Amino acid sequence: MGRGNKKLMKIKLPMEMKNLLKKTQNIVNKYTRIKYAIITSDGLMARCFCCGKMWILDTHKAKKNYHCSHLFREDLFASVRFHHNNLRPACNYCNINLHGNLAIYTEKLIDEIGLEEYERLCFLKNQTKKYSAMELEQIIFEHEELLLQPEFARKLQLY
Numbered sequence: 001m002g003r004g005n006k007k008l009m010k011i012k013l014p015m016e017m018k019n020l021l022k023k024t025q026n027i028v029n030k031y032t033r034i035k036y037a038i039i040t041s042d043g044l045m046a047r048c049f050c051c052g053k054m055w056i057l058d059t060h061k062a063k064k065n066y067h068c069s070h071l072f073r074e075d076l077f078a079s080v081r082f083h084h085n086n087l088r089p090a091c092n093y094c095n096i097n098l099h100g101n102l103a104i105y106t107e108k109l110i111d112e113i114g115l116e117e118y119e120r121l122c123f124l125k126n127q128t129k130k131y132s133a134m135e136l137e138q139i140i141f142e143h144e145e146l147l148l149q150p151e152f153a154r155k156l157q158l159y
Contacts (some may be wrong), residue, residue, distance in 0.1 A: 017133060024136045026083065027143045029068035032087045034147065035067075044158035049088035049108060050101035057159060067095040071105055072125045078117050079129035082139055085113050085121050 037057065038045045044057045046066040057063050069090035073082040088109070094101040110118045131139075147156065 020133055020136045021131070024131075024139050025074065027140050027147075028082045028087070031143045031146055032068040032084070032143060033089050034152055034159060036089045037155050037159065039154060039158065044155060045153055046089060046091075048091035048094055050090055050094040050098075050104045051096075053091050053093075055091075063159070065092040069095045069100055069105065071100070071102065071109060071121070073100075077125040078131070079127040080121060080125045083121065083124065085109070085117055086125075095145075 033046070036047065036049070038047060039145065040056075042056055045054050045056045046057050046062070049069065055062055056066070057066060067090045069088055070077075070081070071086050071088075072080050077086075080086040090101070091097075092106075094105075106118075113121075146152070
């Protein structure tokens with residue numbers, strides 16, 4: 001391979017680990033979406049962290065447009081992939097079309113968690129992290145337990 005033809009090589013994970021990683025990402029994303037959803041008289045509402053757009057989560061399409069956005073991409077920054085300060089709900093437009101709407105996301109996140117926590121997150125994102133199956137199973141277990149908490153029960157019924 002010549003110097004000009006270098007391509008990013010992805011490490012191939014065994015299928016079992018891929019499935020476990022996907023399951024972990026799904027439960028953490030679900031937790032994030034449910035945590036930030038708002039119960040109203042009209043039902044469960046979503047609010048985009050970046051643009052502030054709100055909509056009722058009453059159809060499959062509405063739920064599909066409710067994303068869990070990562071300030072630091074999960075495929076590039078494994079060490080903060082599941083870190084709660086890296087995750088916020090977003091609409092499809094901000095998360096996909098605007099690639100996370102990162103300038104506004106960053107500004108709002110600093111307002112919410114403070115500069116010190118933001119700088120800590122920036123430091124953590126550069127750490128090397130390879131999850132073991134046991135670590136992923138623990139993250140799944142912890143988030144399943146969190147979703148069983150009383151403050152999530154009504155939201156899950158509406159979701």
